[in-house]
Amino acid sequence: MSDVNLKIDVHHVTRVEGHGNIVVNMKNGVLEKCNLEIVEPPRYFEAMLRGRNWREAHIITSRICGICSIGHVTASVSATEAALNLKLSEQDTMLRRLILHGETLQSHVLHVYFLVAPDLLKVPSVFPLIPTHKDVVLRALRMKNNANLMCDLLAGRTIHPIAVVPGGYTLLPTREKLLKIKQMLTDIMVPDALATLETLKALAPALPNFSRETEYIGLQNDDEYAFYAGDIASTDTGRTSPANYRKMTNEYLVEYSTSKRCKANRGSLMVGALARFNINSKKLHPLATKVAGELGLKAPCYNPFMNNVAQFVECVHTVEDSLMIIDKLLEMGIEQKPAPIEIDFNGGGTGVGAVEVPRGILYHEYTYNNKGQITDANCIIPTGQNLANIEDDMKALVMEMVGAGKPEAEISFTLEMLLRAYDPCISCSVHMLDVEFVK
Amino acid sequence: MARNIKIIAVGNPLRGDDGVGPAVLEMLRGMELPDNVGLVNAGCDPLDAIGHIMDADKAVIIDAAGMNRAPGFIALLRPENLRAVSNSTPCSTHIYGLAEGIELALAVGFKPEIRIIGIQPENTGAAEGLSAAVASSIPDVIKLVMEEVAS
Numbered sequence: 093m094s095d096v097n098l099k100i101d102v103h104h105v106t107r108v109e110g111h112g113n114i115v116v117n118m119k120n121g122v123l124e125k126c127n128l129e130i131v132e133p134p135r136y137f138e139a140m141l142r143g144r145n146w147r148e149a150h151i152i153t154s155r156i157c158g159i160c161s162i163g164h165v166t167a168s169v170s171a172t173e174a175a176l177n178l179k180l181s182e183q184d185t186m187l188r189r190l191i192l193h194g195e196t197l198q199s200h201v202l203h204v205y206f207l208v209a210p211d212l213l214k215v216p217s218v219f220p221l222i223p224t225h226k227d228v229v230l231r232a233l234r235m236k237n238n239a240n241l242m243c244d245l246l247a248g249r250t251i252h253p254i255a256v257v258p259g260g261y262t263l264l265p266t267r268e269k270l271l272k273i274k275q276m277l278t279d280i281m282v283p284d285a286l287a288t289l290e291t292l293k294a295l296a297p298a299l300p301n302f303s304r305e306t307e308y309i310g311l312q313n314d315d316e317y318a319f320y321a322g323d324i325a326s327t328d329t330g331r332t333s334p335a336n337y338r339k340m341t342n343e344y345l346v347e348y349s350t351s352k353r354c355k356a357n358r359g360s361l362m363v364g365a366l367a368r369f370n371i372n373s374k375k376l377h378p379l380a381t382k383v384a385g386e387l388g389l390k391a392p393c394y395n396p397f398m399n400n401v402a403q404f405v406e407c408v409h410t411v412e413d414s415l416m417i418i419d420k421l422l423e424m425g426i427e428q429k430p431a432p433i434e435i436d437f438n439g440g441g442t443g444v445g446a447v448e449v450p451r452g453i454l455y456h457e458y459t460y461n462n463k464g465q466i467t468d469a470n471c472i473i474p475t476g477q478n479l480a481n482i483e484d485d486m487k488a489l490v491m492e493m494v495g496a497g498k499p500e501a502e503i504s505f506t507l508e509m510l511l512r513a514y515d516p517c518i519s520c521s522v523h524m525l526d527v528e529f530v531k
Numbered sequence: 532m533a534r535n536i537k538i539i540a541v542g543n544p545l546r547g548d549d550g551v552g553p554a555v556l557e558m559l560r561g562m563e564l565p566d567n568v569g570l571v572n573a574g575c576d577p578l579d580a581i582g583h584i585m586d587a588d589k590a591v592i593i594d595a596a597g598m599n600r601a602p603g604f605i606a607l608l609r610p611e612n613l614r615a616v617s618n619s620t621p622c623s624t625h626i627y628g629l630a631e632g633i634e635l636a637l638a639v640g641f642k643p644e645i646r647i648i649g650i651q652p653e654n655t656g657a658a659e660g661l662s663a664a665v666a667s668s669i670p671d672v673i674k675l676v677m678e679e680v681a682s
Binding site: 206 | 576
């Protein structure tokens with residue numbers, strides 16, 4: 093029997109959104125406890141939706157998250173459209189993809205540069221990097237601001253967008269706005285992404301070399317690296333319709349966490365950039381494929397720390413894809429036709445919206461009555477789906493590091509890094525807001 | 532050329548008095564303002580506010596601020612004051628709070644004139660609408676905004 097004892101208690105892990113604790117107890121080499129405790133109160137969004145009408149659902153659910161509000165709005169309007177049989181035109185579908193790309197870009201840039209890079213450079217935040225890496229910090233801010241601008245121009249607002257509604261948009265972008273975004277992507281985002289590649293080439297070797305295979309789940313369709321629409325694809329069982337999302341989530345509770353957890357075909361599952369990459373990497377655009385190769389990311393990849401590299405590869409892909417969508421829209425010409433204000437409820441119905449948001453696949457399901465009011469709602473967010481997987485990774489990582497004789501402080505730091513690699517949005521997963529900023 | 536002035540509201544209207552910034556901004560939208568003044572609702576993401584601060588000559592930020600004063604108390608703050616306020620009552624909803632965001636913008640070399648109008652909230656729990664004390668402070672907040680725009 094080993095004589096290793098560990099007592100790790102990271103109370104309120106920093107640089108993640110919301111409150112989570114890491115608790116590890118090992119006695120004489122036996123792992124007695126290895127928990128990711130979520131300590132935030134539930135938020136009851138699903139209950140708030142009951143009785144609300146079809147025009148309000150996406151406005152309410154947008155408030156689930158201040159970072160991926162566009163994702164929640166998109167999943168919400170998709171669920172309403174599926175339930176009430178509202179069809180989108182080709183143009184309006186392309187715009188949905190473009191708006192989601194704006195959010196993916198701003199969220200991934202924030203995560204890779206502001207939350208993960210400090211770990212790789214062994215500093216507590218970006219502030220110590222300013223004297224030595226000012227150009228990198230400026231680049232990060234520039235990329236985030238321009239991704240925000242893209243959302244502003246397309247959706248009316250970066251956070252809690254106002255133009256996206258069931259059946260289309262209240263306001264469609266003009267040709268001038270699309271040209272402005274195209275110019276920004278070409279002149280700023282592409283060169284900044286190439287510069288980021290060089291930065292990451294220097295930083296990526298500091299990512300822990302850890303591997304644990306799990307079930308990867310993400311959207312998949314025949315046409316593209318799926319973000320907006322598709323089947324739910326699992327690396328264990330293949331494709332199924334979004335209508336079967338409950339079979340791919342199976343929510344359950346553990347007593348030390350206020351957030352529900354999910355599993356599908358094994359003990360845990362992973363969603364997010366790495367899962368999407370493992371499922372869709374063949375559909376990446378050329379520059380993104382090249383960037384993945386240069387950073388050593390190859391499907392299937394079982395190292396959760398490589399999620400951060402996959403996020404950057406997705407940044408490059410979304411820039412390339414956005415340019416293609418904009419060119420197509422410019423060629424077609426934008427039809428300025430706002431969404432319908434009155435619709436036929438056809439007796440109501442149930443619909444599922446499944447959308448890839450920065451942290452993984454997001455499900456909204458609504459049931460409407462014949463007056464267009466919600467009678468039942470369910471939202472399953474990516475962090476909830478990842479929690480069990482993070483904990484399984486933690487257990488494997490602790491055993492591996494103990495086996496290699498690593499000191500407790502290094503194990504504790506690596507566990508925090510692991511949690512941050514998933515970019516968890518704990519507030520969303522328990523459905524909260526008040527944050528204690530602990531350094 | 533006229534200075535580029537941005538009035539930036541930070542806060543969440545679903546958290547009671549935290550929504551005072553956006554509420555003031557809505558009032559300002561109905562008022563006549565000079566052409567060089569832009570209105571920005573940065574909502575719950577102070578880092579979004581920073582993007583707007585970076586391309587302004589002057590930024591006037593309106594935000595609920597825990598100052599251990601009576602609800603509705605108004606303070607005109609400078610960035611150097613904010614750090615102290617933020618440390619005593621951290622009330623950011625995201626990883627980078629307003630104080631950190633402003634410090635970041637200043638550290639990387641942006642030097643706009645920054646004024647923060649802080650309003651002491653009474654309640655920042657989950658609720659819609661402002662408390663009476665905070666709502667009655669709005670005319671004074673608007674007066675202060677106008678003075679800052681003119682100065």
